[in-house]
Structures are given as structure tokens and as C-alpha cells.
Amino acid sequence: MALAALVVAALVAEPSAAGFRDVTYAQAELPTVAAPGLVPVVDDRSAGSALFLDQFGALYVAGDQKSGDGAGGNPKSTSVPTKVTFPKGLRIIEAAGASNDYDSDSRTAWAALDSSGVVWTWGAVWNGPNLLGRGTIGAPESYTPGKVVAGPGGKAPHFIDLELGENQFYALDEKGTMWVWGYGSENLPTLSRDDASYPVPANLAAKPGKEIDKCGSNDIEAVTWHSIWGGYNAGAAVSTAGLIYTWGFDNSDGMTGSRNSQLCPYLNPGANEALFMAYQDTYKDASGSSYELDPDAATFSDRKQRVAAIADEMKTRTICGGPIAKALVDDNPGCPVRQIGYGARAPRMLLQNGDLYTWQVSADYTYGGPMLGREPVGEHADSERYSPGVALANVVSVVDGIGSVVALKDDGTVYGWGRNDYCQAIGVHAKNAEKSCGTIESDEVVALPTRVYGLPESVPVTSLAATQCAAWAIASDGSMYAWGGGTIVGDDYVKCVSGRSLGYKIYDQTKATGALPFGEPVTADATGTIKVRDKD
Numbered sequence: 001m002a003l004a005a006l007v008v009a010a011l012v013a014e015p016s017a018a019g020f021r022d023v024t025y026a027q028a029e030l031p032t033v034a035a036p037g038l039v040p041v042v043d044d045r046s047a048g049s050a051l052f053l054d055q056f057g058a059l060y061v062a063g064d065q066k067s068g069d070g071a072g073g074n075p076k077s078t079s080v081p082t083k084v085t086f087p088k089g090l091r092i093i094e095a096a097g098a099s100n101d102y103d104s105d106s107r108t109a110w111a112a113l114d115s116s117g118v119v120w121t122w123g124a125v126w127n128g129p130n131l132l133g134r135g136t137i138g139a140p141e142s143y144t145p146g147k148v149v150a151g152p153g154g155k156a157p158h159f160i161d162l163e164l165g166e167n168q169f170y171a172l173d174e175k176g177t178m179w180v181w182g183y184g185s186e187n188l189p190t191l192s193r194d195d196a197s198y199p200v201p202a203n204l205a206a207k208p209g210k211e212i213d214k215c216g217s218n219d220i221e222a223v224t225w226h227s228i229w230g231g232y233n234a235g236a237a238v239s240t241a242g243l244i245y246t247w248g249f250d251n252s253d254g255m256t257g258s259r260n261s262q263l264c265p266y267l268n269p270g271a272n273e274a275l276f277m278a279y280q281d282t283y284k285d286a287s288g289s290s291y292e293l294d295p296d297a298a299t300f301s302d303r304k305q306r307v308a309a310i311a312d313e314m315k316t317r318t319i320c321g322g323p324i325a326k327a328l329v330d331d332n333p334g335c336p337v338r339q340i341g342y343g344a345r346a347p348r349m350l351l352q353n354g355d356l357y358t359w360q361v362s363a364d365y366t367y368g369g370p371m372l373g374r375e376p377v378g379e380h381a382d383s384e385r386y387s388p389g390v391a392l393a394n395v396v397s398v399v400d401g402i403g404s405v406v407a408l409k410d411d412g413t414v415y416g417w418g419r420n421d422y423c424q425a426i427g428v429h430a431k432n433a434e435k436s437c438g439t440i441e442s443d444e445v446v447a448l449p450t451r452v453y454g455l456p457e458s459v460p461v462t463s464l465a466a467t468q469c470a471a472w473a474i475a476s477d478g479s480m481y482a483w484g485g486g487t488i489v490g491d492d493y494v495k496c497v498s499g500r501s502l503g504y505k506i507y508d509q510t511k512a513t514g515a516l517p518f519g520e521p522v523t524a525d526a527t528g529t530i531k532v533r534d535k536d
Contacts, residue, residue: 037509037533038081038518039480040465040472042328043399045164045232046097047490048104048502050467052081057091059084059112062521063503064104064489080518081507084112084122085144091115094327098164100126102232102344102402102468104489104500111169112145117158120145125167126183130197133169133181148181151198160325163230165248170235171199176224176323178202178237186249187235189265191215205245206266208315209308211253215264223265226320227330231342232402232493237265238330238337242282242319243311244271250345252361255300257386259345259362267311269304271340271349274357274388276310279336286313295387296380328464329397343400343418344493346371349388356395356407357388367494370445371405371418391417392449399466401425402490406471407449412460414473415449422496424469424484427529428453438486438524440498454529455481469496469526470505478536482506486526498525509533 038052038060048064060081086092094113100106109123109132121132122145129142135152148171150156157173164170167183179199180188188195189202192214203222206212210219223245229236234248245265252259254270273291276283280290286309293306320335329339329350339350345367349357360368373391376384392415396408403419416425423429423437425446433453435441455461455473465472468490472482484496485505491497504521509532512519519532 038507039474040467041095042463042465043230044095044097044465044467045099045102045230045402046108046110047099047102047106047402047468048108048500049097049110050470050505051095051097051110053092053095057093057115059086059092059095060518061110062507063505064108065503079503080516080521084110086112086114086120094162096162096164096230097123097467098166098230099490100167102166102490102493104491104502107167109164109167109169110145111162111164113159113162113171117160117174119148119156119159119162119169119171121148121169122146127167127195131167131182131195133197133199135197148199154198156199160323161228163228163235165230165235166233168230168235169199170202170228170230172225172228172323174323176203176226176240178225178228186261187233187247189215189235189247189263193263202265204264205239206264208267208311209305211260211262211266212264213262220264221315223315225323226335227324227326227337229340229342231340231347232344234342234347236268236271236340236342236347238320238335238340239315240318240320240322241315242275242317242336243314244268244275244337244340244349246271246347248342250342250361250367252345252347252359252386253304254347254359255303255387257360257362257383267308269307270359270387271347271357272307272311273303274349275336275351276307278351278353278355282319282336283310283314285310328399339398341398341400343371343405344368344402346405347388348391348398348400348405350395350398354394354396354410355390356392356398358391358405359388360385370403370447370494371400373405373417373447373449375447397464399464399471401466401471401484402468402496403494404446404471406452406464406466406473408461408464408473412462412476414452414455414461414464416452416471417446417449419494419496420444420446422469422484422486422488422498422526423528424471424488424496424526426450426452427455427483436524437483437526437528440525452483452529454483459535467505472532475535478533479531480509480533481529482522482527482532483529484526486522486524488525496526506530506532 133148470484
């Protein structure tokens with residue numbers, strides 16, 4: 001049977017519908033695998049590399065290997081994944097990377113959290129190696145991982161979670177304080193626009209109803225964080241009161257579509273409005289009333305005031321509990337917010353009821369448009385792009401690439417959408433299923449959530465992972481599948497391109513031998529969905 005006929009069923013958009021999450025397949029994001037198998041870290045935004053962990057907590061970098069192994073910043077584009085250098089016996093539990101402009105021609109930095117609560121950083125961020133959280137260091141030293149410290153000779157807090165921005169690092173401690181460091185002019189939620197060479201606390205936020213750029217006025221208050229979330233040029237955090245705060249260069253209010261470069265975390269009107277409407281029994285104002293305005297009829301001002309009134313009453317309560325350590329999602333059923341993420345001007349929010357909300361920042365379709373995953377219709381179609389709307393129901397977790405999104409549903413099926421030039425969204429070309437995924441289909445976009453091609457029908461997927469131009473799915477029997485690059489790399493915030501010779505991101509571990517312990521790399525620009533590890 002021709003490939004085109006085989007994928008007809010896969011290329012069917014999933015309609016949006018309300019629903020409740022069945023946690024049957026909501027398993028851990030890092031399953032145990034047999035040596036020397038590697039699993040990709042769940043959320044990596046480095047433009048030219050991919051990070052992998054083994055079952056012993058050893059971290060490997062593939063693709064762009066400019067740093068991490070003490071090699072002096074020399075990329076080894078054809079080598080096997082390189083084990084990152086850490087002290088003997090150290091176990092890594094979380095890692096991520098990010099690149100300036102999300103472009104492989106620019107600087108890339110990495111960070112890792114070990115099992116003792118220490119964060120390690122290496123690589124390069126905009127404005128120099130002194131912004132890795134390790135104080136004043138030179139470029140050669142920055143190529144090797146080093147501990148993040150709290151000032152000269154100081155010891156950093158015990159961290160439980162780690163997230164990255166573009167040139168910024170966010171870490172959460174066990175008391176609910178977020179510590180941040182890195183380049184200060186964008187995406188760093190501090191009291192000023194200054195760079196931060198060491199971690200500084202970031203627990204101040206604009207009061208409900210206030211929108212201020214920097215956290216240096218009387219309109220701020222202290223907040224204890226429950227969870228933190230990085231992203232492409234924006235970040236977010238959920239307070240212990242269950243309220244959503246956002247910041248960053250590509251921040252928006254979730255209502256008007258206007259981009260406002262926001263440093264001080266502020267109560268996001270649109271995100272909280274959608275949250276309050278979905279959980280009316282949880283979020284109420286001082287009189288006990290829930291959110292009741294019609295977003296299509298009320299003014300922006302009235303909607304924002306109503307959100308502020310409810311948030312002002314809720315902010316002293318504890319809805320979500322204390323700070324959490326997470327891999328990809330918040331599995332605490334008592335906290336309505338399960339996951340928050342940012343593509344390039346493409347925010348998203350996953351609630352515990354399984355509804356995945358997406359919205360777009362600015363009218364420039366080049367960025368947020370392809371990742372919206374829904375088609376607003378009717379009288380208010382244009383404005384509905386800029387406010388959270390449900391793109392997919394019954395979702396367990398989401399990962400994203402530089403221009404694509406992949407979501408796991410509670411029945412173990414996987415859907416993708418967004419840019420698909422190299423099959424990075426759905427594992428096959430949507431326009432021409434016979435075409436090799438190693439050949440670009442210029443400007444191909446999958447507009448609506450569509451089943452990822454080539455995944456097993458009889459075995460549910462339990463977890464996802466992604467880097468900028470590749471994605472992985474792990475099934476309940478331990479088998480693993482991958483699609484996308486290859487050798488393609490991130491470029492200019494939203495695209496995947498070929499021709500930069502930075503190495504390989506996908507390794508077929510089913511072909512592992514003594515000479516090739518991690519299997520054979522995908523040496524083409526990209527691949528359609530393939531099995532890269534056999535079942536346990």
C-alpha cells in the first residue's frame with residue numbers, strides 16, 4: 001500500500017472539546033532504560049544540540065558540542081554523543097539548553113540540576129561568560145560545567161527545579177523563592193535591567209490590576225512560587241495561590257494581542273481569566289462570586305478589573321500547595337494549572353482538566369500564528385487569536401520545537417501542529433506524504449492538531465521530549481520513536497534550516513553495537529517517524 005494511503009487516517013485534525021483528564025498514561029517523563037540507552041531530556045531549547053540522560057544520571061550532548069566536555073569550545077560535528085564532565089558520582093536529574101535568538105549561529109548555554117539540589121552551567125550567553133551564575137570567569141572556563149554560587153565564595157540555595165529563557169536561568173528553591181541570573185535587558189524578572197552574574201531572588205510581582213515593567217515601585221508585593229516555567233523569550237510562574245504571572249520580551253496581556261516587554265512578573269489578565277472561567281468553584285472574589293463576564297461583550301478594562309478583583313481575594317490563599325520539583329508537568333491534581341509554555345510569541349497553558357489553551361502575541365503570523373493550533377471563526381475571530389482558547393482537549397503534556405508543538409493525550413495518542421518543513425511537527429509531510437522528510441517542503445504548516453504519523457497504534461505513548469527541530473515519543477513498553485532533524489538546526493526564532501554541519505540529534509539505538517554504543521545517527525537533514533529504541 002502506498003505511503004500516502006497509509007497516512008490518510010493520521011492526517012485528520014482533532015476537534016476541540018471539553019473533557020476531563022484520564023491519568024492512565026500520565027507516567028514519569030524519564031523512564032528507566034537498559035544501559036547504555038539514552039533518553040532525551042524533556043524540554044531543550046538549544047538551537048543545534050540535543051541533550052540525553054542515561055539511567056545513572058549521566059548527561060550527554062549530541063549535535064553542537066561546543067562545550068561541556070572541556071574541549072575548549074571546538075564543535076565535533078560527526079562524533080557520538082559526548083558525556084558532559086561532572087564530578088564522579090554526581091547524578092543529573094534535569095537539564096536544558098537555550099540559544100541567543102534561538103539561532104544555531106549564535107551563543108548557546110546549558111544548565112543541569114543534580115540530585116543534591118546544585119545547578120551547573122556552561123556555554124555562552126549574550127554579554128559574556130560572567131552571566132552563567134558562577135561570577136567572573138573566562139571563556140575557556142565557561143566551556144566546562146561549574147557550580148552556580150550565591151556570590152563570591154557563597155553557597156547557592158538547595159534548588160528543586162530549573163528552567164531556561166533565551167539568555168536567562170530560573171531556579172526554584174524548596175521555600176518557593178525563584179532565583180534568576182543571566183542577561184538583564186530581556187526576560188530577567190529582577191528589580192532592574194541589570195545583568196546578574198550570580199543568582200538573585202525574584203519573588204516580587206506587580207499587584208493585581210497593575211502593569212509595570214520593572215519591580216521597583218510601590219505597586220509590587222511578595223509572592224511565593226509554586227512552579228516556574230521557561231520559554232522562548234518569555235517566562236511564567238504559578239503562585240501557591242494558584243495565580244498565573246508572566247514576564248518577558250514577548251509577553252502579552254492575553255487579551256489585546258499587544259506585545260509588552262515585561263520584566264516584573266505580573267498577573268496575566270487573559271491567562272487568569274481563562275483559568276477563573278474553567279474553575280469557577282475555586283476562584284471567587286470577596287463576595288463569593290465567580291468570574292461571570294462574557295469576554296466577547298465586556299470591555300478589556302472591565303475584564304481586567306474583574307480578574308484583578310478575584311485575584312486580590314485569592315492571593316492570600318493556598319490553592320496549589322508548596323513549591324514543586326517537576327520534569328515536564330505539575331502532576332498535583334490540587335493545582336488547576338498543569339503546564340505553561342512559550343513558543344515564539346505563542347503562549348500556551350494546560351489545565352488539570354486536560355484543556356490545552358493557546359494564544360498569539362502580535363498580529364505577525366510569522367511567529368505565533370503557526371503554533372496556534374485552532375482556527376477562530378465568527379464575529380470575534382481576529383481578537384480570539386490573542387486570548388486563550390482551547391486548541392485540544394484531554395491533553396496530558398506538551399513539548400515544543402522552535403516552530404511546532406507536540407501534545408500527548410490521555411489515551412496515549414500524540415498530535416502535532418505548526419511548522420512542518422522537515423516533518424518536525426507530525427513525522428510526515430502533510431502536503432506530499434511520499435516526499436522524503438530530508439527534503440524541505442518550504443513554509444509547510446499544519447494548522448490544526450493532527451495525529452503524528454508512524455507511532456504504534458496498539459501501544460500507548462507515555463511521554464514526550466523535544467529539542468528545537470526534533471521530537472521523541474516513548475511508549476508504555478519502553479520503545480522510543482523520533483522524527484524531525486537530523487542535522488537541521490534552529491534559525492531566527494522560528495525556523496529549522498539545513499547546512500550548518502553541527503552534527504546529529506537523533507540516534508537509532510536499535511542499531512547499537514560495541515563500536516556504536518548509542519546506535520547510528522540520522523545523518524540526513526531530517527527523518528519521518530522511526531523507531532529508535534526497541535521495547536524493554
